[in-house]
Amino acid sequence: MKLNRNKKLTILVSNDDGIDAPGIFALAQELKKIGEVTVVAPDEQRSAVGHAITMNYPLRLKKFNKNGKFFGYAVDGTPADCVKLAVRNVLKKNPDILVSGINHGSNTAINIIYSGTVSAATEGTVMGIPSIAVSLTTYAEADFRYAAKLSRQLASFILKKGLPKDTLLNVNIPPLREKEIKGIRITRQGKSRWDDTFEVRRDPNNKEYFWLTGKLDVVDTSEETDLISIFQKYVSITPIHFDLTDYKALAEIKTWKIEKALKPKNEKR
Amino acid sequence: MKLNRNKKLTILVSNDDGIDAPGIFALAQELKKIGEVTVVAPDEQRSAVGHAITMNYPLRLKKFNKNGKFFGYAVDGTPADCVKLAVRNVLKKNPDILVSGINHGSNTAINIIYSGTVSAATEGTVMGIPSIAVSLTTYAEADFRYAAKLSRQLASFILKKGLPKDTLLNVNIPPLREKEIKGIRITRQGKSRWDDTFEVRRDPNNKEYFWLTGKLDVVDTSEETDLISIFQKYVSITPIHFDLTDYKALAEIKTWKIEKALKPKNEKR
Numbered sequence: 001m002k003l004n005r006n007k008k009l010t011i012l013v014s015n016d017d018g019i020d021a022p023g024i025f026a027l028a029q030e031l032k033k034i035g036e037v038t039v040v041a042p043d044e045q046r047s048a049v050g051h052a053i054t055m056n057y058p059l060r061l062k063k064f065n066k067n068g069k070f071f072g073y074a075v076d077g078t079p080a081d082c083v084k085l086a087v088r089n090v091l092k093k094n095p096d097i098l099v100s101g102i103n104h105g106s107n108t109a110i111n112i113i114y115s116g117t118v119s120a121a122t123e124g125t126v127m128g129i130p131s132i133a134v135s136l137t138t139y140a141e142a143d144f145r146y147a148a149k150l151s152r153q154l155a156s157f158i159l160k161k162g163l164p165k166d167t168l169l170n171v172n173i174p175p176l177r178e179k180e181i182k183g184i185r186i187t188r189q190g191k192s193r194w195d196d197t198f199e200v201r202r203d204p205n206n207k208e209y210f211w212l213t214g215k216l217d218v219v220d221t222s223e224e225t226d227l228i229s230i231f232q233k234y235v236s237i238t239p240i241h242f243d244l245t246d247y248k249a250l251a252e253i254k255t256w257k258i259e260k261a262l263k264p265k266n267e268k269r
Numbered sequence: 270m271k272l273n274r275n276k277k278l279t280i281l282v283s284n285d286d287g288i289d290a291p292g293i294f295a296l297a298q299e300l301k302k303i304g305e306v307t308v309v310a311p312d313e314q315r316s317a318v319g320h321a322i323t324m325n326y327p328l329r330l331k332k333f334n335k336n337g338k339f340f341g342y343a344v345d346g347t348p349a350d351c352v353k354l355a356v357r358n359v360l361k362k363n364p365d366i367l368v369s370g371i372n373h374g375s376n377t378a379i380n381i382i383y384s385g386t387v388s389a390a391t392e393g394t395v396m397g398i399p400s401i402a403v404s405l406t407t408y409a410e411a412d413f414r415y416a417a418k419l420s421r422q423l424a425s426f427i428l429k430k431g432l433p434k435d436t437l438l439n440v441n442i443p444p445l446r447e448k449e450i451k452g453i454r455i456t457r458q459g460k461s462r463w464d465d466t467f468e469v470r471r472d473p474n475n476k477e478y479f480w481l482t483g484k485l486d487v488v489d490t491s492e493e494t495d496l497i498s499i500f501q502k503y504v505s506i507t508p509i510h511f512d513l514t515d516y517k518a519l520a521e522i523k524t525w526k527i528e529k530a531l532k533p534k535n536e537k538r
Contacts, residue, residue: 050319050349051382058470058478080319080383084465085479110395113320113511114349126379126462146533153531161525167518179535184528188514193395196353201327209327210354235533239522241515242382245457249436249508256430258506259453262422264415266448 009035009159012086012095012124015103016079016116018045019064019072023102023136026144028071030152031099034159038095039064039072040086042079042116047105051119052078059085079120087127097155098124101134101171102147108137108172108226108236109192109218118170122242125168130158132168137230138175146181147173150235164239172226172236184235190225192218278304278428281355281364281393284372285348285385287314288333288341292371292405295413297340299421300368303428307364308333308341309355311348311385316374320388321347328354348389356396366424367393370403370440371416377406377441377495377505378461378487387439391511394437399427401437406499407444415450416442419504433508441495441505453504459494461487 011031015024019041031037043062054077064074073090075082079100087094100120107115117133124131132154136147150173163169170189174181196214203209221228226236280300284293288310300306312331323346333343342359344351348369356363369389376384386402393400401423405416419442432438439458443450465483472478490497495505 045325048322048324050321050347050388052319052321053317053383053481055317055481056314058480059467060476060478078319081481084481085467088465089467089469089479110511112513113391114322119319122382128462150531150533154527157527157530164515164518164521167515169522178533181533181535183533183535184531186519186523186527188516188519189512191512193397196357198328198354198358200358207329209329210358211327212322212324212350212353237522237527239515239518240513241518242379242513243458243460244381244509244511244513246433246436246508246510247457249433249510250455250457252433253438253506253508254455258423258426258455261426262419262453264419264447264450264452264504266450266452 010091010095011035011037012098013037013039014041014079014082014100014120016042016046016049017104018042019074021104023104023144025066026148027099027102027151030148031155034152034156038086038091040075040082040090041072042082043074043076046078046116048114049078049116050114051080051122053080054078061085079116080123083120083123094127094129097159098129098131099134099151099155102144102151103135104142105135105139106137106172106230107133107135107170108230109190112170112189121168125166130163132171134171136175137172142175146178167239167241170238170240172230174230174233176233180233181235182233184237185229187226187229187236187238188224189238189240190227191220192216192227279360279364280304280306281367282306282308283310283348283351283369283389285311285315285318286373287311288343290373292373292413294335295417296368296371296420299417300424303421303425307355307360309344309351309359310341311351312343312345315347315385317383318347318385319383320349320391322349323347330354348385349392352389352392363396363398366428367398367400368403368420368424371413371420372404373411374404374408375406375441375499376402376404376439377499378459379463381439381458390437394435399432401440403440405444406441411444415447436508436510439507439509441499443499443502445502449502450504451502453506454498456495456498456505456507457493458507458509459496460489461485461496
């Protein structure tokens with residue numbers, strides 16, 4: 001991808017923690033150093049919304065101020081809604097790059113499929129925009145400075161280099177100071193599962209309700225995975241895509257001859 | 270997988286159209302012919318919810334009657350929530366199989382990533398349950414009889430044969446009578462994108478709101494895809510998984526040496 005040096009870069013920023021989250025503020029401030037930043041993000045936290053879009057009710061877009069200054073547009077929808085609305089009705093064209101985040105909490109292993117942060121970057125990719133999702137892997141009080149700096153560096157790198165078609169980068173950054181980070185690894189999505197439990201409680205009317213809780217069970221402990229790289233104090237960058245076809249299983253299942261075993265009763269044959 | 274003939278098969282049924290939808294009723298009635306069916310589904314339509322889970326508020330489970338008889342449990346959550354709650358707190362063990370659907374509308378190509386129907390089957394797969402998602406590819410008034418029959422046939426087939434680990438089947442069925450169906454194809458996920466537009470309207474207070482609309486743009490017209498198979502009057506069965514790693518891009522991006530270009534400033538090196 002060749003960039004015209006005279007043209008100001010357009011950068012779209014979204015997230016799933018909501019437009020008022022500290023991570024998106026740190027990200028937008030840093031990205032303003034390299035281009036014109038448009039922020040369009042959910043009006044409140046939409047974590048674990050997966051790749052949801054809103055079809056059954058209309059969306060609204062509101063100007064949002066931060067520290068008394070215009071910061072961006074808040075949408076009463078999901079991260080994917082924000083990206084669609086930003087591109088079609090705010091920018092009215094594709095930006096040069098989309099950066100989603102900085103998520104407060106990790107998006108590695110199985111959690112990728114639940115992630116609204118990744119979902120915004122997926123939506124950008126579907127629309128043909130080079131897109132990255134960035135997460136800081138802690139739920140504790142966090143310092144977003146290094147994560148924001150690296151996001152800017154990576155955005156600049158990708159603006160020069162481009163990304164393979166239909167691929168986005170899922171970036172996870174350990175909650176450490178820059179000098180404590182061991183390095184950067186290009187990784188694959190790790191294998192893990194949630195060992196879920198529901199805590200059963202009773203409301204004042206003695207009716208049951210259920211709170212989801214649980215712990216993560218790490219299945220794949222290879223250094224090549226996102227999850228383990230983070231444990232080892234490396235930044236993890238995983239290229240992901242949205243072709244969910246399991247090609248290995250496809251080859252196997254073709255040998256099963258399901259089409260013969262379950263052949264529809266057809267007059268002609 | 271060997272089945273004990275004396276043990277009654279347990280079948281979990283969920284969907285995203287809501288527990289009162291005709292598709293889940295047709296499916297459950299048909300599956301009762303081969304096993305003990307437990308229905309746990311959203312209390313209302315949750316289409317295009319993606320792979321969302323509910324973490325910020327508690328869930329409730331209510332008994333739901335259909336035609337004056339107990340039919341199943343309604344949950345005020347997403348399809349993935351329903352599967353988790355069904356397995357952990359209703360069945361209290363993994364069922365022998367999970368069938369999600371029958372969705373009223375297609376879940377092919379790019380739409381798979383937005384699909385709540387597929388999401389329920391994905392959640393089952395993550396939990397180690399052989400799972401299938403079934404959709405009838407029409408939004409018009411629909412006859413679910415053949416789709417329900419094929420779901421039962423396929424469930425029986427999989428109960429005998431098993432499924433590759435971490436693979437689920439995404440099944441799409443054309444809205445035709447059995448004798449009009451040309452056959453069954455094992456397919457890959459097609460490529461398509463939404464050409465979205467938002468219809469801008471104004472409320473009685475003259476404030477703007479946005480309705481998502483758009484048309485599907487088919488990129489990949491191979492007969493091997495889900496979308497084209499449906500157009501050609503075939504049932505489409507696509508094996509999908511939740512390892513989103515783009516391995517081809519991974520190999521390419523490793524050659525870029527991002528870890529050198531963006532190396533963190535580290536005291537020791």
